[in-house]
Structures are given as C-alpha cells and as structure tokens.
Amino acid sequence: MSAGVTRQTPPTDAVSTDTAVVRALKRIRVPQTQRNRELFLLIFAFAINGSALVLVQLGALKAIDWTFLVYCGGLTALVLALHIVLRLLARDADPFVVPIATLLTxxxxxxIYRIDLALKLHGWEAASTRQLAWAGIALVGAIAIVVLLRNYRVLFRYTYVSGLAGVVLLLLPLIPGLGTDANADVWVSFGIFSFQPGEIAKILLAIFFAGYLVRTREALTSVGTRFLGITWPRARELGPLLVIWLVSLGIIVVQRDLGTGLLIFGMFVAMLYVATGKTSWVLIGVVLAALGAFLASRVLPYVGGRFANWLDAFNPEIIERPGGSYQLVQGIFGLAQGGLVGTGLGQGRPYITPLSQSDYILPSIGEELGLIGVFAILCLYMVFASRGIRIGLAGQDDFGKLLATGLSFTIALQVFIMVGGVTRIIPLTGLTTPFLAAGGSSLVANWLIVALLLRISDAVRSRPRVVIG
Incomplete structure (x- = not known):
C-alpha cells in the first residue's frame, strides 16, 4: 500500500444501521396530499349537488322529498368508496378528475329529476331513477377498473383485440333482432335492457389507436414532401387515415349516426398529431372531415336535414316539418329565457323542449341557472380535459401518453359537438353531453374513462424520483 494512503472500511454495525434506516424510510407513507385535496373537493361537490336537489324540490314541489335524497346518498357513498380505494391503491392519482365528474353527474x-317532476314521472318510468341506477353501475365499474387494472400498460398487449372488439360493438345494432327503432341505428335491446355499444367502442378504439400508433409511429413520421413550409406525409402513409375516414363515413351512412362517426375520426386525428407532432396530419384530417360532411349533406337526406335545420332554423316551414328545427328553436328560446342568472332551479319550463333531459340537457340547465351556470359547467369540462391532457403529456411511455390524450380529447370534442349543436354553432348530432345528459351507456363509458385516467396519472406521479443533495 502506498505511503500516506489509508483505506478504511465502514464498521459492519454502521452499514446495517444505514440499511435499516433506508428500509424504514421506504415503509413510511408520505402524507397523501393529493387524496386530501380530492376529499376537500368532493365535500364541496357533495354540498353543491345536495343543494341543487333541495332547490329543485322546493322550486317544483314546495317541499322536500327525503326518499330521493336518500337514494342519492347511496351514490355519494359509492363516490366515497372510490376515494378510499384511491387512497389505498392509487394514492398519487390526479385529485381533480373524480370531483369534477361527481359534480357534473x-x-x-x-x-333530469326536475324535468321528471314537471312531467309527473315516477318509478322506473322516470329518467332520473334510471340515471341514478346507471350512475351506481358506472361507479362500481370505475372502482373495479382501479382495483383490477394495476398496470394500464397491460392494455398495450391487447391492441388489435381492442380494435376488433370496438368494431364488433359498432356493428351490433345492425344485427337483426338487436337493433331498436330509434332515429339512428346505435342502440341494442335485450328485453327491457337497452344499451348504446358505441360508447364503449370509443374506449376500445382509443386503446387500439394508441397501441397502433406506438407501433407505426416511425413510418408515419418519415420524411415526406415539403410544400408551403409544411412536411406532408407520403402517399403510402395516408392509408390508416383514409381507412378511418371511410369507417367514419360508413357509420354515418349505415347507422345514420353523424356524431359517432365525427367523434371517432376526430379522436384518431388528434392522437395521430400527438404521436407524430406533424401539423400536416391535422390539416389533412380537417380537409377530409369537411369533404365527408359536404358529401354526406348532399347524398344523405338525414345529414342534409341536419344542415337545413342549422342554416335556416327559424324558417316556419322548417320548424313545423317532421324532424325539423322545432327542438333547436325551443332550446335557444330556453337559453334566452334564462338570461344571465337564470330563472332558478325548479322555476323555469325546460320540459317544453323535446328531449330536454338528454340531447338538450345544457339548454335546460341554462334556462334555470343562466349564462353564469353554463359558463361554470363549461369551465368544469375545460379543467377536466386539461387535466387529462396534462396526464398524457407527463406520461412515462408513449402508449400511456397517447391513451390519456385520446380519451381526454374525446370528452372535449364530445362537449364541443353537443354545445355547438344546441347553440347553433354547428349542425346538431346525436351524441350526449358527458356526465350531464340522461343515458346509461354514456355515463358508464365516461366513468370508465375517469378510472383509466386515474390509473395513468397514478403511474405518472409515482414513478421513481432522483433526489439530489
């Protein structure tokens, strides 16, 4: 050994002590700041929802019906159960997603309950009773996803299975004996039970799109032709986009469902842009969407009628004809009646608009809560979508990033399509307003999206961190 250099080995006791300290620190649970914040927001949401129900009863009945409030208390218990599950299994999940979904629901x-009271509907005939039951099923499904899906990356293995299942669900209403006699072939019926499979199909297709784009991103981002300052993809890379465009047109033509076709195509284009970062894909998608809408309006009477109702809504001939703009005009008048602060819960007449509890739930709320209430709801949607996109951008892997972004954009696009339709910004389509509108399949699908976002956000926040210093 060289002179002046002394090699020292730490005592065995010191090493064992340090190891024990490290293990003890790993066992210490960091204070669940996210979950405490979520609990505070949930209490706030419960207070608003309970106050809304009481005001509806006082405005419509001049009394309080405790029976329905007790049933809603059971729904509150399920939300608290989801919160407890998150504390135990996903303590780093986003704290804003569940409170916003709870408040909107x-x-x-x-x-919906207010409209049922005006129409004197009770029991299972009342849409509010069915909505309450579906909300319970949706929350149970969300809890099951959080408990069973410990690692969302497992879904990547089932990319093509999810795509096939999504297509099968979209085709179910076309099977003889399963479809219903609705305006659009999007419902399946099993006796007294009916369901809209397209709502679940959009989740499965989001999983398929995310997995597919992860696998093919290199080819899609390859160098193409540069024109007008933008690098355009080569012709052979346009295949997937053209296929999805044709599938969307097929849904519009065969099922007479303009909303679902537009939603699926928009979701794919958004995820394609996130995967490649190329603006050219967005421009091509917008051009294809505009071309598809133009062709459909010229060829399909169903779509042409929607455009006529939109462009000339206040024409008396269009208002009075079957399938005309009467519903749209009534909704606009309801929003105008509400003004800035609304007529008050239980004080307006939203029920005179057809389908005021489903397609036109937002004008119903606008009539009784006013422009301020509508803006507050739109802000909730904006925060929900932004949190989901933030979860995606912070993702550890490309699959989680694309899945979270795609699901969040789907909610945002659906809100834009419905709000734009009922306010006459764009033609009205057959979608539902997420969380708000009456519709069990939509409510279940949206709460499953909540569960997936919770799982992805927990994985993002709980990843190992390097501490310096």
Missing part, C-alpha cells in the same frame, strides 16, 4: 341528475 350530480348537476345532471338534479336537472
């Missing part, structure tokens, strides 16, 4: 239930 409660406000929608209060307005």
């Amino acid at each position: 409660g406000l929608g239930l209060a307005m």
Whole structure:
C-alpha cells in the first residue's frame, strides 16, 4: 500500500444501521396530499349537488322529498368508496378528475329529476331513477377498473383485440333482432335492457389507436414532401387515415349516426398529431372531415336535414316539418329565457323542449341557472380535459401518453359537438353531453374513462424520483 494512503472500511454495525434506516424510510407513507385535496373537493361537490336537489324540490314541489335524497346518498357513498380505494391503491392519482365528474353527474341528475317532476314521472318510468341506477353501475365499474387494472400498460398487449372488439360493438345494432327503432341505428335491446355499444367502442378504439400508433409511429413520421413550409406525409402513409375516414363515413351512412362517426375520426386525428407532432396530419384530417360532411349533406337526406335545420332554423316551414328545427328553436328560446342568472332551479319550463333531459340537457340547465351556470359547467369540462391532457403529456411511455390524450380529447370534442349543436354553432348530432345528459351507456363509458385516467396519472406521479443533495 502506498505511503500516506489509508483505506478504511465502514464498521459492519454502521452499514446495517444505514440499511435499516433506508428500509424504514421506504415503509413510511408520505402524507397523501393529493387524496386530501380530492376529499376537500368532493365535500364541496357533495354540498353543491345536495343543494341543487333541495332547490329543485322546493322550486317544483314546495317541499322536500327525503326518499330521493336518500337514494342519492347511496351514490355519494359509492363516490366515497372510490376515494378510499384511491387512497389505498392509487394514492398519487390526479385529485381533480373524480370531483369534477361527481359534480357534473350530480348537476345532471338534479336537472333530469326536475324535468321528471314537471312531467309527473315516477318509478322506473322516470329518467332520473334510471340515471341514478346507471350512475351506481358506472361507479362500481370505475372502482373495479382501479382495483383490477394495476398496470394500464397491460392494455398495450391487447391492441388489435381492442380494435376488433370496438368494431364488433359498432356493428351490433345492425344485427337483426338487436337493433331498436330509434332515429339512428346505435342502440341494442335485450328485453327491457337497452344499451348504446358505441360508447364503449370509443374506449376500445382509443386503446387500439394508441397501441397502433406506438407501433407505426416511425413510418408515419418519415420524411415526406415539403410544400408551403409544411412536411406532408407520403402517399403510402395516408392509408390508416383514409381507412378511418371511410369507417367514419360508413357509420354515418349505415347507422345514420353523424356524431359517432365525427367523434371517432376526430379522436384518431388528434392522437395521430400527438404521436407524430406533424401539423400536416391535422390539416389533412380537417380537409377530409369537411369533404365527408359536404358529401354526406348532399347524398344523405338525414345529414342534409341536419344542415337545413342549422342554416335556416327559424324558417316556419322548417320548424313545423317532421324532424325539423322545432327542438333547436325551443332550446335557444330556453337559453334566452334564462338570461344571465337564470330563472332558478325548479322555476323555469325546460320540459317544453323535446328531449330536454338528454340531447338538450345544457339548454335546460341554462334556462334555470343562466349564462353564469353554463359558463361554470363549461369551465368544469375545460379543467377536466386539461387535466387529462396534462396526464398524457407527463406520461412515462408513449402508449400511456397517447391513451390519456385520446380519451381526454374525446370528452372535449364530445362537449364541443353537443354545445355547438344546441347553440347553433354547428349542425346538431346525436351524441350526449358527458356526465350531464340522461343515458346509461354514456355515463358508464365516461366513468370508465375517469378510472383509466386515474390509473395513468397514478403511474405518472409515482414513478421513481432522483433526489439530489
């Protein structure tokens, strides 16, 4: 050994002590700041929802019916159960997603209940009773996803299975004996039970799109032709986009479902842009969407009627004809009646608009809560979508990033399509307003999206961190 250099080995006791300290620190649970914040927001949401129900009863009945409030208390218990599950299994999940979904679901239930009271509907005939039951099923499904899906990356293995299942669900209403006699072939019926499989199909297709784009991103981002300052993809890379475009047109033509076709195509284009970062894909998608809408309006009477109702809504001939713009005009008049602050819960007449509890739930809320209430709801949707996109951008892997972004954009696009339709910004389509509108399949699908976002956000926040210093 060289002179002046002394090699020292730490005592065995010191090493064992340090190891024990490290293990003890790993066992210490960091204070669940996210979950405490979520609990505070949930209490706030419960207070608003409960107050809305009481005001509806006082405005419509001049009394309080404790029976329905007790049933809603059971729904509150399920939300708290989801919160407890998150504390135990996903303590780093986003704290804003569940409170926002809870508040929107409660406000929608209060307005549906208000319309049922005006129409004197009770029991299972009342849309609010069915909505309450579906909300319970949706929350149980969300809890099951959080408990069973410990690692969302497992879904990547089932990319093509999810795509096939999504296509099968979209085709179910076309099977003889399963479809219903609705305006659009999007419902399946099993006796007294009916369901809209397209709502679940959009989740499965989001999983398929995310997995597919992860696998093919290199080819899609390859160098193409540069024109007008933008690098355009080569012709052979346009295949997937053209296929999805044709599938969307097929849904519009065969099922007479303009909303679902537009939603699926928009979701794919958004995820394609996130995967490649190329603006050219968005421009091509917008051009294809505009071309598809133009062709459909010229060829399909169903779509042409929607455009006529939109462009000339206040024409008396269009208002009075079957399938005309009467519903649209009534909704606009309801929003105008509400003004800035609304007529008050239980004080307006939203029920005179056809389908005021489903397609036109937002004008119903706008009539009784006013422009301020509508803006507050739109802000909730904006925060929900932004949190989901933030979860995606912070993702550890490309699959989680694309899945979270795609699901969040789907909610945002659906809100834009419905709000734009009922306010005459764009033609009205057959979608539902997420969480608010009456519709069990939509409510279940949206709460499953909540569960997936919770799982992805927990994985993002709980990844190992390097501490310096």
